[in-house]
Amino acid sequence: MLEAIKQPWPWYVAGPVIAFVMFALIYFGNSFGLSANFRNICSVFGAGKSCDFFAFDWRKQLWNLVFLAGTVLGGFVASQFLMSDTSVAISEATVADLKALGINNPGNGFVPADLFSFESLLSLKGVVFFVVGGFLVGFGTRYAGGCTSGHAISGLSDLQPASLVAVIGFFIGGLLMTHLLLPHLLTL
Structure with a gap:
Protein backbone atom coordinates (compact mmCIF):
# COMPACT_ATOMS: atom_id res chain seq x y z
CA MET A 1 0.00 0.00 0.00
CA ASP A 85 15.38 7.23 -2.93
CA THR A 86 16.45 10.83 -3.58
CA SER A 87 18.16 10.14 -6.89
CA VAL A 88 16.77 11.86 -9.94
CA ALA A 89 16.25 9.94 -13.19
CA ILE A 90 18.05 12.00 -15.84
CA SER A 91 19.34 10.83 -19.20
CA GLU A 92 22.88 9.59 -19.68
CA ALA A 93 23.51 12.44 -22.13
CA THR A 94 22.53 14.98 -19.46
CA VAL A 95 24.73 13.22 -16.89
CA ALA A 96 27.66 13.39 -19.33
CA ASP A 97 27.00 17.09 -20.06
CA LEU A 98 26.82 17.95 -16.35
CA LYS A 99 30.02 16.01 -15.61
CA ALA A 100 31.74 17.89 -18.44
CA LEU A 101 30.69 21.14 -16.73
CA GLY A 102 32.34 19.96 -13.50
CA ILE A 103 29.27 18.87 -11.53
CA ASN A 104 30.02 15.81 -9.42
CA ASN A 105 27.52 12.96 -9.16
CA PRO A 106 24.67 14.50 -11.19
CA GLY A 107 21.34 12.85 -10.47
CA ASN A 108 22.31 11.55 -7.02
CA GLY A 109 20.08 14.15 -5.37
CA PHE A 110 17.59 16.87 -6.24
CA VAL A 111 20.35 19.47 -6.51
CA PRO A 112 24.10 19.05 -6.93
CA ALA A 113 25.62 19.04 -3.43
CA ASP A 114 28.82 20.69 -4.65
CA LEU A 115 26.80 23.74 -5.77
CA PHE A 116 24.06 23.91 -3.14
CA SER A 117 25.62 23.37 0.28
CA PHE A 118 26.73 25.48 3.22
CA GLU A 119 30.37 25.01 2.16
CA SER A 120 29.74 26.40 -1.31
CA LEU A 121 27.87 29.39 0.13
CA LEU A 122 31.18 30.77 1.41
CA SER A 123 32.80 30.65 -2.04
CA LEU A 124 32.58 33.14 -4.92
CA LYS A 125 30.47 30.63 -6.85
CA GLY A 126 28.11 30.29 -3.89
CA VAL A 127 27.72 34.06 -3.54
CA VAL A 128 26.94 34.36 -7.25
CA PHE A 129 24.44 31.50 -7.23
CA PHE A 130 22.69 32.30 -3.93
CA VAL A 131 22.97 36.07 -3.42
CA VAL A 132 23.14 37.43 -6.96
CA GLY A 133 20.83 34.72 -8.30
CA GLY A 134 18.35 35.25 -5.47
CA PHE A 135 18.31 38.99 -6.07
CA LEU A 136 17.74 38.49 -9.80
CA VAL A 137 14.90 36.03 -9.17
CA GLY A 138 13.25 38.43 -6.73
CA PHE A 139 13.69 41.39 -9.05
CA GLY A 140 12.46 39.43 -12.06
CA THR A 141 9.42 38.16 -10.19
CA ARG A 142 8.45 41.68 -9.17
CA TYR A 143 9.23 43.14 -12.61
CA ALA A 144 7.21 40.42 -14.38
CA GLY A 145 4.30 40.88 -11.99
CA GLY A 146 4.45 37.32 -10.73
CA CYS A 147 6.34 34.06 -10.64
CA THR A 148 6.46 31.15 -13.04
CA SER A 149 3.65 29.31 -11.26
CA GLY A 150 1.43 32.38 -11.22
CA HIS A 151 1.90 33.21 -14.88
CA ALA A 152 2.21 29.69 -16.32
CA ILE A 153 -0.61 28.09 -14.37
CA SER A 154 -2.99 30.85 -13.33
CA GLY A 155 -2.28 33.55 -15.88
CA LEU A 156 -2.49 31.25 -18.88
CA SER A 157 -5.67 29.70 -17.45
CA ASP A 158 -7.13 33.21 -17.32
CA LEU A 159 -6.00 33.77 -20.94
CA GLN A 160 -3.93 36.82 -19.91
CA PRO A 161 -1.69 38.01 -22.77
CA ALA A 162 0.87 39.39 -20.30
CA SER A 163 1.25 35.91 -18.79
CA LEU A 164 1.89 34.42 -22.21
CA VAL A 165 4.63 36.99 -22.81
CA ALA A 166 6.08 36.31 -19.35
CA VAL A 167 6.10 32.53 -19.86
CA ILE A 168 7.82 32.91 -23.24
CA GLY A 169 10.35 35.17 -21.51
CA PHE A 170 10.90 32.57 -18.76
CA PHE A 171 11.69 29.91 -21.35
CA ILE A 172 14.00 32.16 -23.34
CA GLY A 173 15.78 33.23 -20.14
CA GLY A 174 16.13 29.62 -19.03
CA LEU A 175 17.61 28.57 -22.36
CA LEU A 176 20.05 31.51 -22.39
CA MET A 177 21.08 30.79 -18.82
CA THR A 178 21.56 27.07 -19.41
CA HIS A 179 23.47 27.29 -22.67
CA LEU A 180 25.33 30.60 -22.44
CA LEU A 181 25.82 31.70 -18.82
CA LEU A 182 25.85 28.53 -16.70
CA PRO A 183 28.99 27.01 -18.26
CA HIS A 184 30.91 30.21 -17.40
CA LEU A 185 29.46 30.52 -13.89
CA LEU A 186 30.43 26.94 -13.04
CA THR A 187 34.09 27.79 -13.65
CA LEU A 188 34.19 30.45 -10.90
Whole structure:
Protein backbone atom coordinates (compact mmCIF):
# COMPACT_ATOMS: atom_id res chain seq x y z
CA MET A 1 0.00 0.00 0.00
CA LEU A 2 2.70 2.48 1.01
CA GLU A 3 4.67 1.63 -2.13
CA ALA A 4 1.70 2.74 -4.26
CA ILE A 5 1.68 6.10 -2.46
CA LYS A 6 5.34 6.65 -3.34
CA GLN A 7 4.58 6.72 -7.07
CA PRO A 8 3.70 10.04 -8.76
CA TRP A 9 0.09 10.61 -9.66
CA PRO A 10 -0.63 9.81 -13.31
CA TRP A 11 -1.30 12.73 -15.63
CA TYR A 12 -4.97 11.81 -16.02
CA VAL A 13 -5.48 12.35 -12.27
CA ALA A 14 -3.11 15.28 -11.61
CA GLY A 15 -4.20 17.27 -14.69
CA PRO A 16 -7.92 17.35 -13.87
CA VAL A 17 -7.16 18.16 -10.22
CA ILE A 18 -5.05 21.16 -11.30
CA ALA A 19 -7.81 22.22 -13.72
CA PHE A 20 -10.43 21.96 -10.99
CA VAL A 21 -8.34 24.10 -8.64
CA MET A 22 -7.77 26.71 -11.36
CA PHE A 23 -11.47 26.89 -12.23
CA ALA A 24 -12.32 27.23 -8.52
CA LEU A 25 -9.82 30.07 -8.13
CA ILE A 26 -11.21 31.87 -11.17
CA TYR A 27 -14.77 31.35 -9.96
CA PHE A 28 -13.98 32.83 -6.55
CA GLY A 29 -12.00 35.74 -8.06
CA ASN A 30 -8.55 34.61 -6.94
CA SER A 31 -5.37 33.90 -8.84
CA PHE A 32 -2.65 31.42 -8.01
CA GLY A 33 0.96 32.40 -7.46
CA LEU A 34 3.46 31.81 -4.70
CA SER A 35 5.43 35.04 -5.08
CA ALA A 36 2.42 37.03 -3.82
CA ASN A 37 3.06 35.46 -0.43
CA PHE A 38 6.20 37.54 0.02
CA ARG A 39 4.01 40.64 -0.08
CA ASN A 40 1.46 38.97 2.19
CA ILE A 41 4.06 38.01 4.79
CA CYS A 42 5.57 41.51 4.78
CA SER A 43 2.08 42.95 5.27
CA VAL A 44 1.38 40.54 8.14
CA PHE A 45 4.47 41.83 9.93
CA GLY A 46 3.48 45.50 9.50
CA ALA A 47 5.47 46.61 6.47
CA GLY A 48 2.41 48.57 5.31
CA LYS A 49 3.15 51.19 7.98
CA SER A 50 6.27 52.30 6.16
CA CYS A 51 5.54 51.36 2.53
CA ASP A 52 2.28 51.79 0.65
CA PHE A 53 2.96 48.69 -1.49
CA PHE A 54 2.42 46.51 1.60
CA ALA A 55 -0.59 48.46 2.89
CA PHE A 56 -3.47 46.14 2.04
CA ASP A 57 -5.75 43.68 3.81
CA TRP A 58 -3.61 40.51 3.87
CA ARG A 59 -6.48 38.55 5.41
CA LYS A 60 -8.11 38.37 1.97
CA GLN A 61 -5.03 36.39 0.89
CA LEU A 62 -5.06 34.04 3.88
CA TRP A 63 -5.93 31.13 1.60
CA ASN A 64 -2.67 31.73 -0.31
CA LEU A 65 -0.65 31.74 2.94
CA VAL A 66 -2.32 28.46 3.92
CA PHE A 67 -1.42 27.07 0.48
CA LEU A 68 2.22 28.11 1.01
CA ALA A 69 2.29 26.46 4.44
CA GLY A 70 0.77 23.31 2.92
CA THR A 71 3.39 23.32 0.18
CA VAL A 72 6.22 23.47 2.72
CA LEU A 73 4.59 20.87 4.98
CA GLY A 74 3.77 18.60 2.04
CA GLY A 75 7.34 18.82 0.77
CA PHE A 76 8.66 17.89 4.20
CA VAL A 77 6.27 14.95 4.57
CA ALA A 78 7.06 13.72 1.05
CA SER A 79 10.82 13.95 1.49
CA GLN A 80 10.92 12.44 4.97
CA PHE A 81 8.26 9.72 4.79
CA LEU A 82 7.27 8.97 1.20
CA MET A 83 10.60 8.85 -0.61
CA SER A 84 12.88 5.88 -0.40
CA ASP A 85 15.38 7.23 -2.93
CA THR A 86 16.45 10.83 -3.58
CA SER A 87 18.16 10.14 -6.89
CA VAL A 88 16.77 11.86 -9.94
CA ALA A 89 16.25 9.94 -13.19
CA ILE A 90 18.05 12.00 -15.84
CA SER A 91 19.34 10.83 -19.20
CA GLU A 92 22.88 9.59 -19.68
CA ALA A 93 23.51 12.44 -22.13
CA THR A 94 22.53 14.98 -19.46
CA VAL A 95 24.73 13.22 -16.89
CA ALA A 96 27.66 13.39 -19.33
CA ASP A 97 27.00 17.09 -20.06
CA LEU A 98 26.82 17.95 -16.35
CA LYS A 99 30.02 16.01 -15.61
CA ALA A 100 31.74 17.89 -18.44
CA LEU A 101 30.69 21.14 -16.73
CA GLY A 102 32.34 19.96 -13.50
CA ILE A 103 29.27 18.87 -11.53
CA ASN A 104 30.02 15.81 -9.42
CA ASN A 105 27.52 12.96 -9.16
CA PRO A 106 24.67 14.50 -11.19
CA GLY A 107 21.34 12.85 -10.47
CA ASN A 108 22.31 11.55 -7.02
CA GLY A 109 20.08 14.15 -5.37
CA PHE A 110 17.59 16.87 -6.24
CA VAL A 111 20.35 19.47 -6.51
CA PRO A 112 24.10 19.05 -6.93
CA ALA A 113 25.62 19.04 -3.43
CA ASP A 114 28.82 20.69 -4.65
CA LEU A 115 26.80 23.74 -5.77
CA PHE A 116 24.06 23.91 -3.14
CA SER A 117 25.62 23.37 0.28
CA PHE A 118 26.73 25.48 3.22
CA GLU A 119 30.37 25.01 2.16
CA SER A 120 29.74 26.40 -1.31
CA LEU A 121 27.87 29.39 0.13
CA LEU A 122 31.18 30.77 1.41
CA SER A 123 32.80 30.65 -2.04
CA LEU A 124 32.58 33.14 -4.92
CA LYS A 125 30.47 30.63 -6.85
CA GLY A 126 28.11 30.29 -3.89
CA VAL A 127 27.72 34.06 -3.54
CA VAL A 128 26.94 34.36 -7.25
CA PHE A 129 24.44 31.50 -7.23
CA PHE A 130 22.69 32.30 -3.93
CA VAL A 131 22.97 36.07 -3.42
CA VAL A 132 23.14 37.43 -6.96
CA GLY A 133 20.83 34.72 -8.30
CA GLY A 134 18.35 35.25 -5.47
CA PHE A 135 18.31 38.99 -6.07
CA LEU A 136 17.74 38.49 -9.80
CA VAL A 137 14.90 36.03 -9.17
CA GLY A 138 13.25 38.43 -6.73
CA PHE A 139 13.69 41.39 -9.05
CA GLY A 140 12.46 39.43 -12.06
CA THR A 141 9.42 38.16 -10.19
CA ARG A 142 8.45 41.68 -9.17
CA TYR A 143 9.23 43.14 -12.61
CA ALA A 144 7.21 40.42 -14.38
CA GLY A 145 4.30 40.88 -11.99
CA GLY A 146 4.45 37.32 -10.73
CA CYS A 147 6.34 34.06 -10.64
CA THR A 148 6.46 31.15 -13.04
CA SER A 149 3.65 29.31 -11.26
CA GLY A 150 1.43 32.38 -11.22
CA HIS A 151 1.90 33.21 -14.88
CA ALA A 152 2.21 29.69 -16.32
CA ILE A 153 -0.61 28.09 -14.37
CA SER A 154 -2.99 30.85 -13.33
CA GLY A 155 -2.28 33.55 -15.88
CA LEU A 156 -2.49 31.25 -18.88
CA SER A 157 -5.67 29.70 -17.45
CA ASP A 158 -7.13 33.21 -17.32
CA LEU A 159 -6.00 33.77 -20.94
CA GLN A 160 -3.93 36.82 -19.91
CA PRO A 161 -1.69 38.01 -22.77
CA ALA A 162 0.87 39.39 -20.30
CA SER A 163 1.25 35.91 -18.79
CA LEU A 164 1.89 34.42 -22.21
CA VAL A 165 4.63 36.99 -22.81
CA ALA A 166 6.08 36.31 -19.35
CA VAL A 167 6.10 32.53 -19.86
CA ILE A 168 7.82 32.91 -23.24
CA GLY A 169 10.35 35.17 -21.51
CA PHE A 170 10.90 32.57 -18.76
CA PHE A 171 11.69 29.91 -21.35
CA ILE A 172 14.00 32.16 -23.34
CA GLY A 173 15.78 33.23 -20.14
CA GLY A 174 16.13 29.62 -19.03
CA LEU A 175 17.61 28.57 -22.36
CA LEU A 176 20.05 31.51 -22.39
CA MET A 177 21.08 30.79 -18.82
CA THR A 178 21.56 27.07 -19.41
CA HIS A 179 23.47 27.29 -22.67
CA LEU A 180 25.33 30.60 -22.44
CA LEU A 181 25.82 31.70 -18.82
CA LEU A 182 25.85 28.53 -16.70
CA PRO A 183 28.99 27.01 -18.26
CA HIS A 184 30.91 30.21 -17.40
CA LEU A 185 29.46 30.52 -13.89
CA LEU A 186 30.43 26.94 -13.04
CA THR A 187 34.09 27.79 -13.65
CA LEU A 188 34.19 30.45 -10.90
